[in-house]
Amino acid sequence: MKLSTEAKVGAVTIVGLFLLAYMIVHLGGFSFSDKGYPVTVTFNQVSGLKEGNIVRYAGVEVGRVQEVAVVPEGVKVHLLINPGVKIPQGAQFTIGTDGLLGEKFINILPPATNSGFLSPGAHVRGEDPQGLDQLIATADRVLLDIQALVKSLNEVLGDEKVKGAMKEALLNAREITNHLNELSASMARMAKNSEGDIQDTVRNLRTMSGSLRDVAARVDRLMTEVDNNGRTAKDLRETIENLKTTSARVEKMAASLEGVVTDPETARNLKETLRNAREASEKANRMLGKVNSVKAEAGIEMLYDTDNHKYRSSADVRIQTSPRDFAVIGVSDIGDGSKTNFQVGRGESLAGRAGVIDGKAGIGLDAKLGQQLRLSLDAYDPNDVRVKLRTQYQVAPDTFIVGQVDGVNKSADTSTSVGVRTTF
Template identity: 30%
Template sequence: MAAGKNIEVKVGALILISMILLGGFIVVMGGLSVARVYTVFVDFDNPSGLQIGAPVKIAGVKVGKVDSLEYRGGKADPKVPWRALVRVKLSIEEKVRDSIHEDAQFVITTQGVLGEPFIGILPGDPEKPPLPEGSIRQGKDPPRLDLFLAQASDLMTMAHKALTREDGPLQDIAKHGASLIKGIDLLIIDNRETITRITKNTEKLSASAVELVQATKDKVDGPQVKRILNNVDVLTASLAKDTGPLLKKTQDTLAHLDEIATDTLGPEQRASIKKTLKEVENIAVSANKTANDVQAMVKHIKAGKGTVGALMMDEEIYDDLQEMLRDIKHNPWKLFWRE
């Protein structure tokens, strides 16, 4: 009798444990939660395969699930200004209510490229109040791959028809292009001698230019030019040095002319002498200014500034000019055609 009771107890305990395990399995697999939740509704035109029980996530963390999907067919709702095809009911955990604000956005995305769709929440501006329970928001539909493929297929069909038409614009372009190439070919053949002559003349011109540049460089680099520049520099410096005292003496002479010639010369003679000394003063001023200008110009040239100074003093400009002429000599077509 006791043995029979022991068996019954064991069987009852096994059944109880099995029921507990089954309930736990249902809770885990069914996504049941004992946490407090609140409800938010989101409208979509194309949920793109979203299913009941799909997770709701914020920053990749699950905070709720999809409770239901209601097909509305675009019926008007006095609570919102838009017409939706599908309304999704979300159950969101109460603990994250304060982090979802009035301007929050709801989007449908997937776990990976081909994963199951779920709803992602962009919380919005933290300065705004939390989203109230029972609110209805307009979600952002996911991009439709099927619609994109259909449009791409239509585009490819249109392109194929355009390419295969005998009287299409592409055929006209091809014919015109062939005619243009043929015309250019005939033009070159008909003017072959002229083109050859132009090429030879260009080569001769470039060779002459190289010789001219070389001769100019030899003259510029020669001692004669340097000696002339040095002489001009010394002459202008001496002239500027001498004109200063001469100008001062002339001014002193004019200042004391009345005192010197009052008793010995008449008015006409004094006026003539004043005029002569005034002209000497003007000549001295002009000579001094000219000397300063010439001296500045010589220094400018010696420093390699300006076009003349660069040509006379800068070896790099000469080398560049010689290289350009050499390139034109070997490639005369560059005078007529730019790359």
């Protein structure tokens, strides 16, 4: 069959209309049946959101806006979510814009944790969008704050006094830099010129160590002579034990005669002998116990007086008669107006002393701070009270660093000494 020209034109027109209708329906998102499930979102304001706008979940298109309705509590937006898409509970519903002036859309942000999914017909609360008006208002406030800041800076920097102060500060900084350069040069010259003094100090330290060794040798000989290589303590123990044994024998003899003697005077003498023997035995026991618990520690030290530029040596013996009782015997400033020290004290971590300090009556206080540090405070000479402060820090089992300040209460006579102490 042969079609006429009019028929051909009509057929082409009908096909074109069908294609146009298909494109309109397909590209415009029209649907003749609602597929999916509804979700209702309530906003305070929607910033121009309209029916047919896209719904996106994490940037992926998942539905469209079916209806935008004004209600007393704000604006309700009815969404149609595509079948098979599950929106987690706790997801955030916001309104976004494609570009600066593009079309609005609903943006769904997934929650941090998933505790289930929204059921069909669920109602959720959306977050209000930050519109362009709010952005402009915020920018206006920021600009006003910047203008106020600039005005304040102009008022401050425009003041002639401030300008003068800034100029003076710059000039002073330049002068300080010049002074620092001069100081660096002076220190370099000082270091170069003091090289000889440093060598002298090293030689003095070597001499000091030699003197300390000699003093140690002399004290060692003194202690050996006094102790007689341990014989003195041994003899003392033997004497006390003999006294104890003799007292016991006398007591036994007197007891054996007590039933035989009939003379009243002899009986009284015998009872007195028994009492004296018993007392002597008890005293011997106490003395023997004390002798067995006696401990002695000798120490020597060499100090350098930084104010008077001279060396001082001292030696002492600390006798510990019990865990809390002790006595200190020694000599300070050996060979340079030697001064006697003899004190008795009581205490452990915090101990008090009383007796002779540097040849004068006085009292002292010792405090142990930890295992290594010891502080001492002495007050002596009642006629012209002087206060001495001393610190001692242990650096080795028998070696200590010593710092001492004499005449703390007399600024004109204050002297500071540092040195080394060793015990044995």
